[in-house]
Amino acid sequence: MVGIDDVARAAGVSTATVSRALSGRGPVSAATRERVMVAAESLGYVVSAAASSLASGRARAVGVVVPFLDRWFFSTVLAGISDGLVRHGYDITLYSVGDERRRVFDDHVRRRRIDALITIALESDAEESASLRRLGVPIVAIAGPNPLLTTLTVDDLAVGRLATAHLLALGHRRVAHIGADAATAAGSTVPALRRRGFEEALAEEGIAEAPVYPADFTIEGGSAAAARALDADHRPTALFAASDEMAIGAILAAREKGLRVPDDVSIIGVDGHELGRWFGLTTVDQFARGQGERAAAAVLAELDGAEPARGLGTLPFELVERGSTAPPSA
Amino acid sequence: MVGIDDVARAAGVSTATVSRALSGRGPVSAATRERVMVAAESLGYVVSAAASSLASGRARAVGVVVPFLDRWFFSTVLAGISDGLVRHGYDITLYSVGDERRRVFDDHVRRRRIDALITIALESDAEESASLRRLGVPIVAIAGPNPLLTTLTVDDLAVGRLATAHLLALGHRRVAHIGADAATAAGSTVPALRRRGFEEALAEEGIAEAPVYPADFTIEGGSAAAARALDADHRPTALFAASDEMAIGAILAAREKGLRVPDDVSIIGVDGHELGRWFGLTTVDQFARGQGERAAAAVLAELDGAEPARGLGTLPFELVERGSTAPPSA
DNA sequence: GACGCGACTGCAAGCGCTTGCACTAACGTG
């Protein structure tokens, strides 16, 4: 394996100069730099991450922690992050929490392999937040506001209100919500906020209560929940699902029952899932890829010496009207 | 930051013993090990990846290279890999190639941050293969057979034949294929093989030629290609799409034209996409998650000292009949 | 012409671990 001294010898300079020439830190004359680059290139030299990291304290890598990998939202955010970081020479170290959250945070993340950390949709309690802070690296959490961390937040209460208000504005009064089941709600406050937004919007219209059907944020779960909702006597004329995948499940369930969308039942989701347009799904888009890009940018800024902002401002969202919602039929 | 000497002092032993006790290499008495573990735990000590890696030459990380992150197939395979590796204490370093393949392979991957490498759906030419071999770490490529690398291969020729044979067995004779466009075909031989399987199966039935419509493996692309296929005079009675996403696009396109699936046109895909069942899509499942798990297992075996197998055998696939295919109507 | 000053460059001391080797002590064995 060719090392820095091989390059130094080939270029006729010291290893210190090679290091400076290649990393761009410290003054090196243009001529020397050129010579070093040529030597490195021709020898196929690439710096050893371990040695460089040990000596400099910089790892040139950013950790990303996700709850799951194989869900559209997470892989899309991840793609946005990757885009933003690779361009700046950072590697990504990926931690998929699965059901070993504790182990991932206490062991893997703490090996000091990374210069910064991004977490997605993982609400951290005081203890976990403190433990993360102790890492001593910039951290950006895409999650609900948390005064202990730098967070990038979608105002999910407002999202819930917006979706519900859309249905109300169309004239619906019998509206049901498909939200998180216990297991899904455990790790995140997002579903609870969307639901509260739903309930607040209804309350303002004087609608005291509306049924909520729990599901697991998958198409299948959404379908099953919608089936129950649509079988209830006094069937709702509109359904607000807390994710597009569940909303799509709801559309499919409605179809199976021979109900027409939106004629017999209006359906709205949240996310901006790429499939939505194929189902004519009205939704509140939250620009997943953009969330990843913003997280990457925030992390890069902080690595560049910017002050860590506590609140990075809220993330945008937007009602996208397609065909799955309409006024209730007489 | 607490280091190994802090632990050594607390446990009353040398750093060498701490290292051995914590890593499990080399003899340490049970009592000493216990004392060290307690000390490490109470101090919150976690080994520095950089220092450990530099000293030992082991990084406890596996690199994974994917063409894209936000496509179902890749994120699903990745989830399988992650599952397999995390359980064994390995971190994952993720490289998303995008349009910087060269840079990723020549720079990032070569920083010796990883103990092994898994590539997904990236055919490597002789030069790239050689360059990867030179990394000196185990490599498993989920891709077409490549004598220069350890590959985990789906027999895509057979997949193409199987899908086509299914349509032929149902009695279809006017069959069209939705395959890769130039850009998509560039990085991978998979689409070409599926297409050849398609053509061979037809040829055996004496069907000399059948139209092929290029697309980009997305729902949208599949939909557009199917629209063209279904508009052709002498409309095909069956469509074989080289991916489930394109097949779903085809179903949607057919519906938009008022054609019934499978009555007016049969449609079959490849992948085993989770959405398939919602569209009643007949497909050739290739068990994406399992592919990732097998790649992880193969890599772990080799890291454990097993001989690198050149061909790791072929990956399973299976026809899943759902409602989107049926005999052609009179 | 002496001096101060920047711009470059090299020396060498680490960065925080792992591990070959040497050593000690405790056990069989013949």
Next chain:
DNA sequence: CACGTTAGTGCAAGCGCTTGCAGTCGCGTC
């Protein structure tokens, strides 16, 4: 009982870089 073994431990030399510090050199100034 002397000796070979083996298990357990410590010493200290790196692993391959980065960087503070100390030169060296060429210039511009007074």
